[in-house]
Amino acid sequence: MKNYREHTHGFSLLELLIVVALTLVLGSIALPNMVTVISDAKLLGGGTNLSGLFQSCRMLAVKQNRTMTTRFTVQGNGPVAYVKPASDSTGLSSTDTQVQLGSPLRRMTTFTEPGAPTPLTSAMLGFTPQAGDASFNSRGMPCAYSSGICTTAGFAYYFKDDRTSGRSKWMSVSISPAGRIKRWVWGGTTWGD
Numbered sequence: 001m002k003n004y005r006e007h008t009h010g011f012s013l014l015e016l017l018i019v020v021a022l023t024l025v026l027g028s029i030a031l032p033n034m035v036t037v038i039s040d041a042k043l044l045g046g047g048t049n050l051s052g053l054f055q056s057c058r059m060l061a062v063k064q065n066r067t068m069t070t071r072f073t074v075q076g077n078g079p080v081a082y083v084k085p086a087s088d089s090t091g092l093s094s095t096d097t098q099v100q101l102g103s104p105l106r107r108m109t110t111f112t113e114p115g116a117p118t119p120l121t122s123a124m125l126g127f128t129p130q131a132g133d134a135s136f137n138s139r140g141m142p143c144a145y146s147s148g149i150c151t152t153a154g155f156a157y158y159f160k161d162d163r164t165s166g167r168s169k170w171m172s173v174s175i176s177p178a179g180r181i182k183r184w185v186w187g188g189t190t191w192g193d
Contacts, residue, residue, distance in 0.1 A: 039104075040169065043161045046101040047171045047183040050081055050157070053099045054134065054173070054181050057083045060097065061136040067143070067150050069135040072107055075100075079107050079159070086135045086145040104162040108170075111158075117170050117186040120156050124191065127177050129156035134175055142175045152177050 011019075054070060060083060061068040067086040072079055075092075082098035084090070092098065101107075109131060111119060122128045134155045135145040143150035154177040160170050170186035184191045 039161055042102050043105065043159070043169055043171050044183075044185070046079075046105045046159060047173055047185075049099040049101060050173045051181050051183055053081050053083065053097065054136075054175060056097050057134070058136040058140045058142075058179065061138055062140045065138045067135050067137050067145055069133050069145055071133050074107075078102050078105050086150065087148070101159065105159045106162060108158045108160050113160075115168070116160075117191065119158070120172055120174060120184065120191055125154065125156065125174055125176065127154035129154050129174060131155075136179075140179065142177060142179055 057068050057070045064085075068083055069086040070081055070083055071092075072081050073092050074080070077100055079101040080092060080098055081101060082092050082096040084096060108116075111117065120129065130144050130153045132144055132155075135143050135150055137143050137150050141152060142154065144153040154175055156172055156174045158170060158172045160168055162168060172184040172186075172191065174182050174184065176182075182193075184193070
């Protein structure tokens with residue numbers, strides 16, 4: 001009798017093809033889910049970064065004993081938020097406190113696109129939000145700065161991610177007149193935490 005162990009080294013071509021086919025099937029199922037998870041993480045990370053920048057703006061205002069403002073601009077990698085003294089109207093400089101909100105996020109001010117959410121309501125927020133740049137006075141309270149006067153106000157900012165696959169998602173960051181900063185996520189029918 002021959003010893004069959006001598007002739008069975010490695011994998012057969014059929015076994016190798018079955019493993020490759022299974023890997024391709026599992027990869028085609030998992031890849032879209034991975035893209036969605038990564039896009040969701042970028043969206044939430046942008047909201048967290050913006051919330052942190054608002055806190056930094058508040059701390060700088062108190063520390064420097066003057067009104068500081070958070071402004072927005074767009075660069076090659078998407079929207080950027082940065083902090084300047086309220087009276088300084090120059091653009092972004094490398095010395096400004098800033099955060100990259102990340103691509104493919106876009107700051108949105110209108111809600112006319114198909115699938116767009118309804119804006120946060122005064123009933124949900126507890127205040128009527130302003131749309132301009134958020135400032136913080138020397139006591140750390142949020143306000144709307146204009147010509148040297150900073151009137152107490154609350155704000156809401158909206159961002160949409162333009163993901164390459166699946167449906168786009170929306171995120172918002174609000175600042176109450178009392179200074180509470182909150183991140184919101186549109187769940188398809190309502191805003192939630």
